[in-house]
Amino acid sequence: MEKKQIIIDTDCGIDDAQAIMMALAAPHVHILGITCVFGNAAVENVCQNVxxxxxxxxxEGIPVFRGSGSPLVTGSCLINDHFGGDGLGDVITDKDPHWEGKIQKEHAVNAMIRLVxxxxxKVSLVALGPLTNLALAxxxxxxxPQKLKDLYVMGGNMEGKGNVTLCAEFNFAMDPESAYVVLEEFLCQTYVATWEFACRNMLTWEFFEELINQDATAARFMKTITSRCSAYSKESLKNKRDIYFGAGFVSYDSYAMAACIDSSVITESIECPVAVELQGVISRGMMxxxxxxxxxxxxxxxxxTTCDVVRVGQLLMGSLRQPINQ
Structure with a gap:
């Protein structure tokens, strides 16, 4: 069977790392490249995280490309330390001093256009961060867009609930203009995994404990980077996400990746036009x-809207049993 070809565009925070590992563990998936964008951290940190x-x-043979370091229009972006200052929980002390030499010289946007x-x-593009690279492409x-097979986006919202502003989801709020451009001009088949969708299909905290305590290198890595992160603290979420959706574990980006890897994961969806608000004082960035x-x-x-949560859990479990040949 011919492998599914994908490009991952990411602002690699902890949930991006989980999604990338899910793709790496899928035997029928071939990752053509990983393009980096600012978001959960500065783009230089994102490159290092990938x-x-x-x-x-x-x-390590998968090429990694550095992309946009700021939004399409505005000169600065919202500051958010959801996953720590470096995007991976601020716990990695032995960072590679030679990381820049391992990043491809070609700009991420040029690489994206070339590979597609x-x-x-034939290429499924999975966008896990702000959509700046896609808008530039x-x-x-x-x-x-018409050269793509399809596009999977983790971002936006469908109920007007926000996680970084009152009404907007993080990825869209970081660069509303790019989100607008992509959803207006990408006429290829497009799938959107919103913030509320992920939260309404959450897993249990008991599952999370089982996930990170597997006897594998990737699981130990995930346990380390989540160990001091408020996003994986039951207590810190009581006054945030839990107010809307109740208590549970959510790996946001993994839902978009799971859908790309296995379309049967999605059990219900809504097919309709969407729009991104650019002007609202409270609603800017809302989909x-x-x-x-x-x-x-x-x-x-x-x-x-709904998914097979058991299957998502299986894909997550498998993603942390890496490297495969250990």
Whole structure:
């Protein structure tokens, strides 16, 4: 069977690391490259985080490309230390001093365009961070979206609930203009895993403990980087996510990756046009679903609503049993 070809665009925080490991563990998936974007940390930290994940999984042959370090329009972005200042919990002390030499010289956006052009209609692009690299890609090559097989986005929201502002999800709030461009101009088949979707399909904290306590190198790495992170603290979430959705473990980016790896994971979805708000004082960066077609848009996206949580858990468990040949 021909392997599924994917490109991962990431702002590699802890949940991105979990999603990347899920792709690395999938035997029928071939990762053409990993492109980095600012978000959970500065893009330089993101590059280092991706290299660390690949090293843990003994998959250093996958090319890594440095991309956008700031939003498309505004000169600065929201500061967020959800996963620590470095994006991986601020616990890694033996960082590679030679990491820059391991990053490809080609810019991430150019690499994305090249890889997709070389493999037209065969590449699934999985976007796990702010959509800046994707917006730049369509500006440089207006035909870029139609060359893709499909696009999976982790980001946005469908109920107006926000996790970084009152109404906006983190990835879209970090660069609303890019989110707008992508959802307006990427006419390829597009799947969106929103923040609320991930939270409404959460796993248990008991599952999380079992996940990170497996006897494998990747599991030990994940246990380390989550050990001091408030995003994996039951206590710190009581006044945040738990208010909306109740207590549980959520690996946000892993839901988009799971859907890409195994389409049967998604059990229900909504097909409709969407829009990203750019002007609102409170709602800037919020994604809205136009289920009544009031916006008169011709292009719809697939917004996930429910999934097979057991299967997501199986994929997560397998992702931390790496390297495969240990």
């Amino acid at each position: 290299l660390a994940v690949l090293s843990v999984c003994e998959q 052009s070389e493999n037209q209609k 369509v500006r440089l090559d207006p035909c870029f 809205t679903l136009d289920r009544t077609k009031e916006l008169k848009k011709s292009h719809s996206v697939c917004v996930f």
